[in-house]
Amino acid sequence: xxxxxxxxxxxxxxxxxxxxxxxxxxxxxxxxxxxxxxxxxxxxxxxxxxxxxxxxxxxxxxxxxxxxxxxxxxxxxxxxxxxxxxxxxxxxxxxxxxxxxxxxxxxxxxxxxxxxxxxxxxxxxxxxxxxxxxxxxxxxxxxxxxxxxxxxxxxxxxxxxxxxxxxxxxxxxxxxxxxxxxxxxxxxxxxxxxxxxxxxxx
Amino acid sequence: xxxxxxxxxxxxxxxxxxxxxxxxxxxxxxxxxxxxxxxxxxxxxxxxxxxxxxxxxxxxxxxxxxxxxxxxxxxxxxxxxxxxxxxxxxxxxxxxxxxxxxxxxxxxxxxxxxxxxxxxxxxxxxxxxxxxxxxxxxxxxxxxxxxxxxxxxxxxxxxxxxxxxxxxxxxxxxxxxxxxxxxxxxxxxxxxxxxxxxxxxxxxxxxxxxxxxxxxxxxxxxxxxxxxxxxxxxxxxxxxxxxxxxxxxxxxxxxxxxxxxxxxxxxxxxxxxxxxxxxxxxxxxxxxxxxxxxxxxxxxxxxxxxxxxxxxxxxxxxxxxxxxxxxxxxxxxxxxxxxxxxxxxxxxxxxxxxxxxxxxxxxxxxxxxxxxxxxxxxxxxxxxxxxxxxxxxxxxxxxxxxxxxxxxxxxxxxxxxxxxxxxxxxxxxxxxxxxxxxxxxxxxxxxxxxxxxxxxxxx
Numbered sequence: 001x002x003x004x005x006x007x008x009x010x011x012x013x014x015x016x017x018x019x020x021x022x023x024x025x026x027x028x029x030x031x032x033x034x035x036x037x038x039x040x041x042x043x044x045x046x047x048x049x050x051x052x053x054x055x056x057x058x059x060x061x062x063x064x065x066x067x068x069x070x071x072x073x074x075x076x077x078x079x080x081x082x083x084x085x086x087x088x089x090x091x092x093x094x095x096x097x098x099x100x101x102x103x104x105x106x107x108x109x110x111x112x113x114x115x116x117x118x119x120x121x122x123x124x125x126x127x128x129x130x131x132x133x134x135x136x137x138x139x140x141x142x143x144x145x146x147x148x149x150x151x152x153x154x155x156x157x158x159x160x161x162x163x164x165x166x167x168x169x170x171x172x173x174x175x176x177x178x179x180x181x182x183x184x185x186x187x188x189x190x191x192x193x194x195x196x197x198x199x200x201x202x
Numbered sequence: 203x204x205x206x207x208x209x210x211x212x213x214x215x216x217x218x219x220x221x222x223x224x225x226x227x228x229x230x231x232x233x234x235x236x237x238x239x240x241x242x243x244x245x246x247x248x249x250x251x252x253x254x255x256x257x258x259x260x261x262x263x264x265x266x267x268x269x270x271x272x273x274x275x276x277x278x279x280x281x282x283x284x285x286x287x288x289x290x291x292x293x294x295x296x297x298x299x300x301x302x303x304x305x306x307x308x309x310x311x312x313x314x315x316x317x318x319x320x321x322x323x324x325x326x327x328x329x330x331x332x333x334x335x336x337x338x339x340x341x342x343x344x345x346x347x348x349x350x351x352x353x354x355x356x357x358x359x360x361x362x363x364x365x366x367x368x369x370x371x372x373x374x375x376x377x378x379x380x381x382x383x384x385x386x387x388x389x390x391x392x393x394x395x396x397x398x399x400x401x402x403x404x405x406x407x408x409x410x411x412x413x414x415x416x417x418x419x420x421x422x423x424x425x426x427x428x429x430x431x432x433x434x435x436x437x438x439x440x441x442x443x444x445x446x447x448x449x450x451x452x453x454x455x456x457x458x459x460x461x462x463x464x465x466x467x468x469x470x471x472x473x474x475x476x477x478x479x480x481x482x483x484x485x486x487x488x489x490x491x492x493x494x495x496x497x498x499x500x501x502x503x504x505x506x507x508x509x510x511x512x513x514x515x516x517x518x519x520x521x522x523x524x525x526x527x528x529x530x531x532x533x534x535x536x537x538x539x540x541x542x543x544x545x546x547x548x549x550x551x552x553x554x555x556x557x558x559x560x561x562x563x564x565x566x567x568x569x570x571x572x573x574x575x576x577x578x579x580x581x582x583x584x585x586x587x588x589x590x591x592x593x594x595x596x597x598x599x600x601x602x603x604x605x606x607x608x609x610x611x612x613x614x615x616x617x618x619x620x621x622x623x624x625x626x627x628x629x630x631x632x633x634x635x636x637x638x639x640x641x642x643x644x645x646x647x648x649x650x651x652x653x654x655x656x657x658x659x660x661x
Contacts, residue, residue, distance in 0.1 A: 075273040109279045
């Protein structure tokens with residue numbers, strides 16, 4: 001097997017964990033995984049009760065995200081499976097991915113957050129729908145903060161008085177996650193946490 | 203009754219295999235030409251059932267068949283399992299539900315009046331090789347020009363290329379590395395001033411013209427199909443071409459069926475040499491164009507250089523050699539086997555002269571630094587093997603640090619030595635192999651250079 005990012009041959013070290021399929025074998029080489037920089041931010045807030053981000057948005061991460069989302073390299077969905085699972089596995093809560101607009105999803109041919117969760121074998125529920133096609137990356141901070149709510153509860157689903165964890169790829173200003181969290185809370189969620197793979201500089 | 207259409211679409215698409223959704227034209231124009239039968243649609247990925255419910259896939263753009271280079275996922279667009287090719291992903295994803303298009307209509311007519319503005323004359327050796335190459339092209343058989351570094355390989359190609367162009371034929375010069383293409387482009391533009399020439403490499407802007415002479419990296423030939431009457435592969439033994447079967451296939455599919463692929467190199471692999479002896483013709487030149495011998499490598503031990511550099515100390519011999527070059531005002535290249543080591547050495551060299559820089563494949567200023575060395579704005583460069591071939595800098599002096607490393611095989615060392623003494627004004631120069639032990643590759647390289655200088659060649 002070759003590293004999915006640099007195509008170098010992977011030196012696989014057999015371990016009990018990988019033999020028993022507790023840990024998924026890494027899809028990328030040690031050099032590439034070293035190029036990603038952990039940040040491990042945990043913040044408390046009122047709309048989102050707790051937010052966790054795993055990595056910084058450095059050059060290597062920018063390239064990864066470009067290849068995954070824009071070159072549509074679905075194979076990269078599992079690169080951070082172990083990291084995502086260790087953040088999400090032990091939590092007794094309902095995992096909710098930030099959805100894409102259906103039209104955008106067809107254009108990209110896959111929903112990038114859902115694919116990440118699926119390849120990490122984390123069960124999740126699609127409880128939200130996106131109501132417009134606007135792209136966050138094209139907006140200024142002021143525009144983002146003044147937008148009306150981006151999400152609605154998916155028709156036919158019920159929100160319980162329990163904890164929900166939102167998952168998204170990147171946290172920049174937090175607008176997306178705050179909108180999603182407030183919709184869930186209005187519908188009756190007790191507590192909403194969030195996990196993002198990346199924390200970008202504001 | 204055929205409706206008129208935008209000829210730019212024909213000129214752009216002829217000989218290319220392109221993503222339907224990513225042309226520089228409007229989809230209405232493309233759709234109309236598909237309806238009229240001028241453009242043919244080809245499925246992106248061909249999947250055939252194989253044993254045990256497995257599928258065998260073929261990418262119709264890069265002809266990749268390696269099952270580990272395909273990924274299948276549930277596609278939201280075609281609402282089912284969809285397979286895409288990771289081999290040529292960076293050129294825009296080709297998947298099962300992607301359509302490729304090729305030009306199927308009337309072919310563009312290429313002009314037949316071309317001037318050759320090159321002023322030089324070929325040496326008798328060059329002339330002989332050039333005539334043999336033209337002869338092979340007429341017979342449509344493959345030809346290998348096996349010529350030492352600095353023998354004027356590019357000039358040998360000029361007469362056969364000119365002949366093809368004046369016959370209205372389309373020609374491609376392909377090379378595995380973009381540096382070679384960038385160096386060739388100005389030389390060919392000035393040699394053929396009236397010819398439409400296009401250089402195609404990652405990041406180049408497509409011209410909307412029917413370019414008759416195409417200079418392309420071998421990667422870019424993934425996107426050509428039956429386009430050329432001849433392809434000349436320069437530096438046919440360079441990485442990644444020699445190790446990548448899909449690039450070799452790409453070159454073969456870029457020529458029209460029955461048209462030949464020719465090879466030009468100073469260090470042919472044994473495989474290429476024996477293949478060409480069986481199925482093609484080989485011309486050998488063992489003299490540089492200026493008639494001077496190839497520089498002989500000098501082995502100088504540099505024990506534990508890696509440890510010393512990692513500790514922040516540059517070996518004395520290296521400092522002395524570098525200072526000597528600076529004192530003589532001679533440009534120099536110092537080759538490293540590893541980027542990490544080179545980057546640790548860079549600040550140490552900058553203590554000798556702050557203008558010394560390093561370059562590697564992914565270096566953002568690689569092009570600029572090499573140009574600055576040519577313009578004598580920089581005294582010298584530290585480099586990985588990326589600059590081992592294709593570059594000509596008058597009076598350049600060369601040192602290899604860690605010549606015993608595996609990456610410096612015989613071919614690489616001969617190529618590196620080939621940078622030295624290329625110009626008639628400075629036909630000699632230093633070619634030092636600093637080593638931590640002599641390898642077979644180093645010995646073989648020296649033996650072969652000796653043999654070439656004496657007039658013999660490996661047969």
